Amino acid sequence: MKSDISSKEDIQVFVNAFYKSMTSDDLVGHIFLDVMHVDWDHHLPKMYDFWEMLLLDGHSYKGAPMQPHLLVNQIVPLTKAHFEHWITLFTNTIDSLFEGPKAEEAKTKAYNIAQTWAYKFDYMNKLDKIR
Template sequence: MAYTYSLQAMKDLENEADIKQLVDTFYDHVNHDALLSPVFNEIAQVDWEHHLPVMYNFWSSVLFGTMAYKGQPFPKHLRLPVTGEHFDKWIALFKATVDALFSGKKAEEAKQKAQSIARIFQMKMGLLPYV
């Protein structure tokens, strides 16, 4: 007897509901990560009820051009005691989250933008040389 499997293609990031799913899932992973959770919860003492909607707006602005995000993300990160290892873990979790939930042009763009943002932050923090 032959078995047939139907693999349902994952959809791309298309709307605000997708952004919310991505952000919520990603930060759930962050909150369970031994390296990143202390930075967010003990050092930065993130107020998740406030932070998550800001991140929805940030990623909506980055990926869909909504201009919903108003702010400057870098200064908030400058004071944190993070290393390249923290950025590597953040990127790995972000990319894994995108890959687990979405597939397509916007999903790839989200991963590329996250990688670029992390690189810029690391350069500004002196963790990577400017190139």
């Protein structure tokens, strides 16, 4: 029986596992590892704060979540397929580690953000094509 997400330590566990599950030959991992050469010591603490804000009412996250994705999109246009793959990896990570209302909330929030961004990037990239 798995437990639910209930602390910042639990958030660290799923965030670490999520980014570890990415490989440079998959659609999304390739962007983190080969395109953006992400500095994990910088990225992971931001993601702990971000998820703490979404799930446990934390106030440490100070950032602009869309910003780095706009930069990524200039190098690799982000598509629905990227966001769908991101969601599959995220959902599988949560399901492998936790269960309960907070785990469901994490998946729902991630899904809703991914859907909104997928729509925005699709729209922006279509506009760019006809300009």
